[in-house]
Amino acid sequence: MTKIGIIQYPSSNCGYDTQKVLEEEIGVKADLIWYKEKDKVFEYDGLVLPGGFSYGDYLRAGAIAAHAPISKNIKRLAKEGKPILGICNGFQVLTELKLLPGALMTNKTPKFLCKHVNLRVESTDSFYTNKFEEGEVISLPIAHKEGNYYIREKNLFEIEKNNRIPFKYSGPDGEISSKTNPNGSTANIAATFDKTKNVLGMMPHPERASEEVLKNTDGKRILEGMVEEAQRT
Amino acid sequence: MPLDQEDQQIIENRIGREINQVEEELFANLWSEHCAYRSSQSELKKFQTTGKNVQIGPGDDAGVIELPNGKKIALAIESHNHPSYVDPYNGAATGVGGIVRDILSMGARPIALLDPLRFGDLEKQKNRYLFDGVVSGISDYGNSIGVPTVGGDVEFNTCYNGNPLVNVFCVGLVENLLTAESKEPGNKLVLLGSSTGRDGLGGADFASSELDDESETEDRHSVQIGDPFTEKLLIECVLEMAKNDLIQSCRDLGAAGFGGASSELCSIGDKGARIELGQLHTREKDMNALELLLAESQERMLLEVKEQDIEKLEEVAKKYDLPCSIVGELIAEKKYEVYFNDRKVIDLPVDLLTEGAPLYDRKAKNPDRSKEPATNSAPISKSLLSLVSNPDLGSKKYIYQQYDHEVQIRTVIRPGEADAALLRLGENGLALSAGSNSYYGYLDPYRGGELAVYNNAMNLATVGSEAIGMVDCLNFASPQDEEIYWEFKNTVSGMSDMARKLNIPVVGGNVSLYNESQEKNTKVNPTPNVGMVGWLPKLEEAPSLQFKENQDIYLLGETKKRLGGSQYYKKIHDHTGGRVPKPTTQDLEIYEKTIKIVRENEVVFSKNITKGGLGVSLARTALNAGYGMKINLNSISRIGEMKKDELLFSENAGRVLLITDEEIDLGDKGERIGRLISKNSLEIKLDKTKNEWSLNELKKKNDVLKRNM
Numbered sequence: 001m002t003k004i005g006i007i008q009y010p011s012s013n014c015g016y017d018t019q020k021v022l023e024e025e026i027g028v029k030a031d032l033i034w035y036k037e038k039d040k041v042f043e044y045d046g047l048v049l050p051g052g053f054s055y056g057d058y059l060r061a062g063a064i065a066a067h068a069p070i071s072k073n074i075k076r077l078a079k080e081g082k083p084i085l086g087i088c089n090g091f092q093v094l095t096e097l098k099l100l101p102g103a104l105m106t107n108k109t110p111k112f113l114c115k116h117v118n119l120r121v122e123s124t125d126s127f128y129t130n131k132f133e134e135g136e137v138i139s140l141p142i143a144h145k146e147g148n149y150y151i152r153e154k155n156l157f158e159i160e161k162n163n164r165i166p167f168k169y170s171g172p173d174g175e176i177s178s179k180t181n182p183n184g185s186t187a188n189i190a191a192t193f194d195k196t197k198n199v200l201g202m203m204p205h206p207e208r209a210s211e212e213v214l215k216n217t218d219g220k221r222i223l224e225g226m227v228e229e230a231q232r233t
Numbered sequence: 234m235p236l237d238q239e240d241q242q243i244i245e246n247r248i249g250r251e252i253n254q255v256e257e258e259l260f261a262n263l264w265s266e267h268c269a270y271r272s273s274q275s276e277l278k279k280f281q282t283t284g285k286n287v288q289i290g291p292g293d294d295a296g297v298i299e300l301p302n303g304k305k306i307a308l309a310i311e312s313h314n315h316p317s318y319v320d321p322y323n324g325a326a327t328g329v330g331g332i333v334r335d336i337l338s339m340g341a342r343p344i345a346l347l348d349p350l351r352f353g354d355l356e357k358q359k360n361r362y363l364f365d366g367v368v369s370g371i372s373d374y375g376n377s378i379g380v381p382t383v384g385g386d387v388e389f390n391t392c393y394n395g396n397p398l399v400n401v402f403c404v405g406l407v408e409n410l411l412t413a414e415s416k417e418p419g420n421k422l423v424l425l426g427s428s429t430g431r432d433g434l435g436g437a438d439f440a441s442s443e444l445d446d447e448s449e450t451e452d453r454h455s456v457q458i459g460d461p462f463t464e465k466l467l468i469e470c471v472l473e474m475a476k477n478d479l480i481q482s483c484r485d486l487g488a489a490g491f492g493g494a495s496s497e498l499c500s501i502g503d504k505g506a507r508i509e510l511g512q513l514h515t516r517e518k519d520m521n522a523l524e525l526l527l528a529e530s531q532e533r534m535l536l537e538v539k540e541q542d543i544e545k546l547e548e549v550a551k552k553y554d555l556p557c558s559i560v561g562e563l564i565a566e567k568k569y570e571v572y573f574n575d576r577k578v579i580d581l582p583v584d585l586l587t588e589g590a591p592l593y594d595r596k597a598k599n600p601d602r603s604k605e606p607a608t609n610s611a612p613i614s615k616s617l618l619s620l621v622s623n624p625d626l627g628s629k630k631y632i633y634q635q636y637d638h639e640v641q642i643r644t645v646i647r648p649g650e651a652d653a654a655l656l657r658l659g660e661n662g663l664a665l666s667a668g669s670n671s672y673y674g675y676l677d678p679y680r681g682g683e684l685a686v687y688n689n690a691m692n693l694a695t696v697g698s699e700a701i702g703m704v705d706c707l708n709f710a711s712p713q714d715e716e717i718y719w720e721f722k723n724t725v726s727g728m729s730d731m732a733r734k735l736n737i738p739v740v741g742g743n744v745s746l747y748n749e750s751q752e753k754n755t756k757v758n759p760t761p762n763v764g765m766v767g768w769l770p771k772l773e774e775a776p777s778l779q780f781k782e783n784q785d786i787y788l789l790g791e792t793k794k795r796l797g798g799s800q801y802y803k804k805i806h807d808h809t810g811g812r813v814p815k816p817t818t819q820d821l822e823i824y825e826k827t828i829k830i831v832r833e834n835e836v837v838f839s840k841n842i843t844k845g846g847l848g849v850s851l852a853r854t855a856l857n858a859g860y861g862m863k864i865n866l867n868s869i870s871r872i873g874e875m876k877k878d879e880l881l882f883s884e885n886a887g888r889v890l891l892i893t894d895e896e897i898d899l900g901d902k903g904e905r906i907g908r909l910i911s912k913n914s915l916e917i918k919l920d921k922t923k924n925e926w927s928l929n930e931l932k933k934k935n936d937v938l939k940r941n942m
Binding site for chain 1: 369372373376377378379460461462465466552553554633634635636637638639640641642644645657772778
């Protein structure tokens with residue numbers, strides 16, 4: 001039976017939410033993995049690093065979590081090609097782990113920002129995004145203070161060329177400009193893939209937009225895509 | 234602050250000896266206004282605290298209500314006013330931390346926070362600094378622990394110069410009910426969580442005195458520093474311990490620190506305790522008995538644990554990397570004995586400590602404030618623009634965007650979308666509202682109290698929910714001033730009467746007195762902030778919030794001239810006076826009717842008309858909907874002759890604006906007044922003239938907080 005593991009660093013907050021959506025909306029077994037159970041990750045077909053404030057985000061968001069022993073094992077699983085999704089704080093951890101390029105800095109307006117934003121789908125050739133149309137505009141909630149994605153120009157060129165940017169912050173009609181950039185991210189980048197596209201990091205929260213009752217289900221397609229891949233492998 | 238001479242005499246007469254210095258300090262804190270409610274207790278008895286659904290009323294860390302679906306919720310409210318003036322960021326952050334632990338100590342998972350805030354006028358840089366610091370403190374702490382902040386209210390008024398108010402209301406979902414009622418002599422007392430340091434010394438005492446110009450520097454040591462990371466671990470850890478049935482009773486360490494929590498735990502269960510202070514885990518060296526007893530270091534809980542469960546308890550604590558230490562045990566004799574370095578430093582009867590403080594017999598005097606209306610009239614066109622651009626009525630987006638209001642994925646109606654937040658609990662809805670209006674209370678505290686309860690209930694009704702329980706946070710200046718005490722008495726009477734009429738049990742609360750500033754020469758207006766919860770049986774009956782062109786707009790209830798305490802008098806005429814709205818029997822019917830209409834019809838949105846009256850409500854609703862409006866007010870029900878400005882800005886209670894997807898019949902209780910239009914303007918026809926405002930201009934004006942910060 002396919003199982004998704006949700007990593008619980010101390011002070012990961014969105015694990016329960018992700019678990020509820022995976023189990024009740026998508027119908028896959030999903031377990032929380034306390035960070036001390038570091039070898040447990042190998043029992044799973046895919047991992048989610050959920051949102052929150054791992055280790056209180058002390059030092060730098062995601063930095064301490066990247067040094068927890070479990071994180072080495074997450075890296076190993078990534079090398080094996082298992083689907084690994086980092087959401088918000090999880091994205092920050094994945095960049096600190098160097099599984100994803102770039103870094104997440106404090107928002108250009110240095111305040112926490114909780115709102116729904118528009119995103120333009122830039123790349124659909126991955127299992128995370130193959131349920132979208134290229135150029136489609138979707139809406140997902142963001143909630144972060146350190147979501148300002150930075151990447152060096154050389155690397156930006158590389159990830160753009162290789163279609164490693166699935167979502168960019170946009171306007172309602174897909175326009176991409178500094179006006180539609182909520183946090184100052186380089187090139188309005190809201191998410192990035194690793195080279196193999198098995199690892200996805202994203203600042204918006206798909207698990208908060210996966211149920212009709214919350215009036216937005218755009219996020220569910222991302223989680224479904226991941227689960228289908230986990231079931232395949 | 235030393236112990237009052239008279240109090241000391243009472244204590245020494247009772248125990249037949251002189252008290253020592255440690256005992257004296259403990260009494261000074263536990264017999265303070267903040268802990269012992271010495272000026273307020275006699276008045277608080279007026280509240281109806283019981284009800285069919287009430288599981289636990291006032292007295293524990295939080296009240297507990299059983300919902301119609303059998304689940305239980307815990308609710309509590311606290312003020313953190315004085316610390317937030319001295320250090321706005323940490324003061325507000327630890328205010329959140331404290332109330333969250335109150336909820337946690339009932340075995341409940343905190344699921345929502347709401348913050349009623351009050352500041353001096355925004356023109357002053359100092360007030361902007363306080364405002365910014367408080368909002369950041371709430372944001373950083375609440376977001377970090379993963380509890381959504383889904384509402385609150387804010388007011389900017391010169392009476393809060395030098396003494397802002399920071400109240401926090403928290404609601405939790407009970408997982409395994411715990412109480413602070415100690416159970417069994419011989420059980421161990423365990424202190425769990427952060428180590429004890431020298432921070433927050435004498436906070437209860439500090440919270441019970443006025444602020445002066447030295448406060449910012451001299452009282453800084455009384456402000457605690459928060460660590461949300463540890464708090465989050467504490468939440469998960471305590472809930473796991475409760476699930477494994479390892480906790481017999483539990484109390485959060487708040488005011489008066491370890492001394493407060495341990496003596497209260499004994500008292501509630503009619504037990505005593507023997508305590509060894511040297512066993513507390515500390516973060517600083519050479520702490521003395523007094524510091525160990527009274528420090529208000531955050532993120533700590535006191536647990537009563539059976540001896541045979543200690544090992545299992547320690548395992549759970551270890552999982553979460555939280556230190557814990559066995560600090561004493563319960564005894565049958567109702568004595569509070571504390572040892573430090575083999576020396577007995579406290580030996581007192583428990584009841585004397587926790588219930589012995591004599592109540593004050595305060596005098597009350599009516600200040601007789603003006604009931605005269607303003608004599609001038611102002612043109613409505615300019616007045617509306619000016620009203621929507623004042624911070625009290627401006628968009629609160631600047632604030633709530635800094636709060637994570639969606640974590641835990643229960644938030645169906647978010648801040649800014651309606652007058653109350655709505656959380657889903659399975660198929661059901663739990664509605665939440667918090668706040669009050671201090672302008673009413675200043676002119677007429679009784680009405681102010683009534684309206685605080687009524688308007689929160691109405692807010693719940695606008696999302697189809699019936700009020701099922703409340704807590705209150707009563708913020709006043711010094712009760713030693715007879716006029717202030719008169720305000721206090723009358724406010725409580727008004728609240729209590731209205732809560733009875735609406736059948737809402739009051740299951741807890743907090744009193745914060747001495748909110749005044751010698752430096753700024755201010756005393757706060759009576760500010761009876763209410764935190765209220767409501768029940769919606771079927772979630773799908775909530776307003777849809779799906780706005781479309783041509784949807785109908787209705788006005789339910791009659792408009793009458795009630796401008797006392799109104800935004801119009803205050804902001805346009807700088808006038809303090811007039812008749813404050815009085816909720817009538819008919820207004821109680823409007824509450825019932827609103828719930829029924831929202832549940833039974835295709836209601837898109839509904840709004841309780843309060844601050845700024847019909848005019849401001851229409852403008853803010855249009856901005857919220859993202860549509861223009863075509864409105865005709867010529868035929869609306871009104872009582873007596875009213876000028877245009879009176880009609881548009883009167884704040885009488887019992888009126889609701891409704892936007893619907895279908896025609897509805899309001900009978901003689903209201904009428905259709907217009908529709909949503911695609912044109913970007915608000916058009917209001919009144920006495921043959923058409924008035925028009927562009928939505929762009931209204932929006933620009935309404936973004937006042939963003940503009941000023």
